[in-house]
Amino acid sequence: DARVTQTPRHKVTEMGQEVTMRCQPILGHNTVFWYRQTMMQGLELLAYFRNRAPLDDSGMPKDRFSAEMPDATLATLKIQPSEPRDSAVYFCASGLVATGPYNEQFFGPGTRLTVL
């Protein structure tokens, strides 16, 4: 049963600390998405990779957030320095490139981040 995995599942940290979240997409998937979910904003797309190349990170605060895919089996989202307003659930999703409108994305379980 292929699944997207994310680590850690929960993270509590203090303001100013670096946070790294990891995602292992489903083997064979060539698109990876990072989303942030908060009560106020709902689900927001932070970054999108296709074949490991970043295609869109316009939703990501550039001064403190960075997203990378060092290889096809690992995507990372880093926040440095973290702030209380970064507290949210961060989802990773993977899928296959679709030229048509069908584009099912498979979501990981999320990382619940709390910044004190």
Added chain:
Amino acid sequence: AQKITQTQPGMFVQEKEAVTLDCTYDTSDPSYGLFWYKQPSSGEMIFLIYQGSYDQQNATEGRYSLNFQKARKSANLVISASQLGDSAMYFCAMKVGGNNRLAFGKGNQVVVIP
């Protein structure tokens, strides 16, 4: 830019009854896809059903069906014979053309009561 609107307040549904969740969308692209995801209290996002803009028939997946009204730009999710496990947030999302991004609505909260 595409936009998804889900404005219903939280809903209480009696077990075994049907429930309809509203979703309206806005896009000028003739080629698009509409998705519904379920998010239970455990937090994971579960794909439920898909409707393509060129599909002639409404999509169905088990107890889930999509009431697709293209002229009205609505894609309402119908859950038949509600079960306690259907209690969750439900998100409508849209993908436009070759753009692989999904735009999500704010979600509808459903609570199924025995």
